Amino acid sequence: MAAAAPAVAQPSGAALYQRNCAACHGAERQGTGLGPPLSTQAYRYGGTRRDLSRIIRNGIDSQGMPAFGGILSAEEIDAVAAFLPARESAQAPETDDAEAEAPPRVFDPVPGVVDTLDYALRAEVFADGLQTVWAIAFVDADTALVSERPGRLRIVRNGVLQPQPVAGTPEVYVHTHRWNQGGLLDVAIDPRHAENGWIYLSYSHRLDRTGPEGDPLAMTRVVRGRIRDNAWVDQQVVFEADPSAYGEPFWHYGGRMAFDAQGRLYFSVGDRGAQELAREPGRPTGKVHRLLPDGAVPADNPLRGRDGALASIYSFGHRNPQGLAIEPSSGRPWSTEHGPRGGDELNIVERGGDYGWPVVSHGINYDGTILTPHTRADGVKQPVYYWRPSIGVSGLTFYRGTEFPLWDGKLLVTALAPRELRLLTLDGDRVQHEEILFRSQGRPYEPVVGPDGAIYLVTDDPAQILRLTAQEERRQ
Known part of the structure; x- marks a missing residue:
């Protein structure tokens, strides 16, 4: 009986992200001039795992984001979504103070x-x-x-x-x-x-x-x-x-x-x-x-x-x-x-x-x-x-x-x-x-x-x- 073919390792969500998403959203998901940062505080179109998979699959044409449904398999899309930070529900995460403002950004001094x-x-x-x-x-x-x-x-x-x-x-x-x-x-x-x-x-x-x-x-x-x-x-x-x-x-x-x-x-x-x-x-x-x-x-x-x-x-x-x-x-x-x-x-x-x-x-x-x-x-x-x-x-x-x-x-x-x-x-x-x-x-x-x-x-x-x-x- 012929031996079973070895399973082909699937790329990880992190690897798929670096290959397909980092050029716009940054290697550390920090955002670039081409795409916004990817964090639960920055999401504008929902932030649950389901939302993320949907957006990756269908894109957001009005914002210049292409659809990846024809490029990545369903499993790969889910892997990328799992790699990204997500909200537990469609609502923004709760904080101790709903009115609390984000701390001001601190920049390094000019290097001299x-x-x-x-x-x-x-x-x-x-x-x-x-x-x-x-x-x-x-x-x-x-x-x-x-x-x-x-x-x-x-x-x-x-x-x-x-x-x-x-x-x-x-x-x-x-x-x-x-x-x-x-x-x-x-x-x-x-x-x-x-x-x-x-x-x-x-x-x-x-x-x-x-x-x-x-x-x-x-x-x-x-x-x-x-x-x-x-x-x-x-x-x-x-x-x-x-x-x-x-x-x-x-x-x-x-x-x-x-x-x-x-x-x-x-x-x-x-x-x-x-x-x-x-x-x-x-x-x-x-x-x-x-x-x-x-x-x-x-x-x-x-x-x-x-x-x-x-x-x-x-x-x-x-x-x-x-x-x-x-x-x-x-x-x-x-x-x-x-x-x-x-x-x-x-x-x-x-x-x-x-x-x-x-x-x-x-x-x-x-x-x-x-x-x-x-x-x-x-x-x-x-x-x-x-x-x-x-x-x-x-x-x-x-x-x-x-x-x-x-x-x-x-x-x-x-x-x-x-x-x-x-x-x-x-x-x-x-x-x-x-x-x-x-x-x-x-x-x-x-x-x-x-x-x-x-x-x-x-x-x-x-x-x-x-x-x-x-x-x-x-x-x-």
Whole structure:
């Protein structure tokens, strides 16, 4: 009689979680920018074992969570649910004091001095007392503007955060979901600001109506205005999409802006959850756009005059570019772009370039399934560099300044997932070396080089601006 086949060991719930869930919810279930923490206090859609199995199986489409019912067996789904903390009933757990508040979060102090290959970096807090910051821009050597995603524009003058936000800035749309990506996003200073006073804001703008899921329809918008007596005045709309382009998802607004040496404004718009439209020339989403400062279209924009195309489009096929910078030596725009599960990208943004999303990608779906079999295709631009697994790449800037002369012309990028500032050394159009410079307590959204040559790092949770300077040069 033939011997019975040995039983095949089933993966544990912990292993299944790490393979399928950790990319969004964190290896320790602590949450990331892609998904909330998994704890009995954080659950919003029920927290019993039965609830957890149902959610894993069916997903929550309105919140961007995929269904795993077609990927995992019923036994595997139950194993993952058993691995997660659960409530004993559908009710929230009782406490000794029903009104007791959660204790305030305590953050480690700024680490002081951090060693890198070239320098000993000194880190200090430049500004705090902020809320969910996204960007900083220097008006001059003494004045910086800081955007807070809830809709406030703050002024830091001579190193002191002014107590009152700028009055009268545009109303922004902020979804109630914990991982909402909208709000007041970037702030940029007109290259001729000393003459004209213009300041540019990007933000999530809503229509006065809702979509099929009952959420407001929203889209990335760009305006400019001036600040006079701490008030936002003279506002003009620079970019506003047709109402048909507005959507309900609370993610993928893009929103980063950059001026080139000719004074042209580049800005990114994410795919807004409609990835199939990212390569459509008549749709504004999934694109990098280029306009003149007043919103007019440059004469040499690639799609200008083409029937059915948006003349503002400079490149297309992007997922969610949150970094945009102009290379000082060449004048070329570069971007960093969030991939799905894997496949974050660094791109040189070429005029009329097709970057392939979602037909070409170095990532996969969040549920582990194949997004596309293609990492290359005819006519599609390849990234200069990509990260797999994803690092949550966000902002970038080229270093130019006197504080770190050994880094002149190198790229600084921020990584949301590991909370890192990284330095990329370039050899032409190739990344030659990548170094982790600094790990922050908050998620770093953007690195900016100040007029003094110091690096200013925008972080949230805690929401603050860090200032990095060179205490000592390590090598000559």
